[in-house]
Amino acid sequence: MLYDLHTHTNLSDGKLSVDELAKQAKANMYTAMAITDHVDEYNYQEILLYLLNQSLIASRDHDLVVLAGVELTGIHPSKIAKIAKDARSHGAQIIIVHGETLKEKVAVGTNKAAVECNEIDILAHPGLISNDLAKTAKDNNVHLELSSRQFHSITNGHVARVGLEEGSKIIVNSDTHEKEDLLTIEKARSIAIGSGLNDKEAAKALVSNPGLIIKKALEQAPKSSNL
Known part of the structure; x- marks a missing residue:
């Protein structure tokens, strides 16, 4: 099984259409994926509407689980919880927050706002996240x-160490923007092991943890009507 819950299309800063991305993911032996284009507080409903419809089509056409999600990006920390809740109510199956990576910096406090919000599924590339925030993420x-x-991968070792110390759930994603970014089973495992996870921990990050997110997401029926 191969899961990837962080990818982008040409709807934001990716290079592929939804159909092209799903087709290539299928060729890479993906089991399930989420399309999580960048959104802000002004465009998330519009982009989500499009992705909800397109993910249904891509799932059917490519015999692949394609989930519709968003990556909340550059949103003031004080607004993250409200927007996440609203995005969920409008059908978002996966909600990611663009974390405080050492590259493409966002506002200080973004990591904190994300891990305090139980509507958030994944804090993407959280940079030098603290132990306290990793514990909050677990909670x-x-x-x-x-x-x-x-x-973004520069701090993978730190994220893995802190996450394991605090019992946080860890996940491996590609943050794909073009077809060469997509995972393979071997690449995904290399990321997990190279970050310091042992075989059992890697299996959780690669299969068990994303599997639980996907199960929860599939309980939310995608909408094909207007928001």
Whole structure:
């Protein structure tokens, strides 16, 4: 099984359409994926509407589980919880927050706001996250991401160490923007093991943890009507 719950299309800063991305993911032996285009407080409803419809089509056409999600990006920390709740009520199956990576910096306090919000599924590339925030992530069932993307991956070892110390759930994602970014089974495992996880911990990050997110997401029927 191969899961990837953080990808982008040309709807934000990716290079592929939803159909092209799903087709390539299928070729890479993906089991399930989430399309999580960047959104802000002004466009998240519009982008989510499009992705909800397109994910249904892509799932059917490519015999692949394609989930519709969003990556809350550059939103003031004080607004993250409200927007996440609203996005969920409008059908978002996966909600990610663009964390405080050492590259593409966002407002200080973004990590804190994300892990305090139980509507958030994944805190993406959280950079030098603290032990306290990793514990809060555990308490609110927010997964910490190990990224295969260049530069974001610099702190994977730190994220893995802190997450394991605090019992946080860890997940491996690609943050795909073009087809070369997509995972393979071998690449995903290398990211997990290279970040310091042992075989059992890697299995959780690669299969068990994303599997639980996907199960929860599939309980929310995608909408094909207007928001």
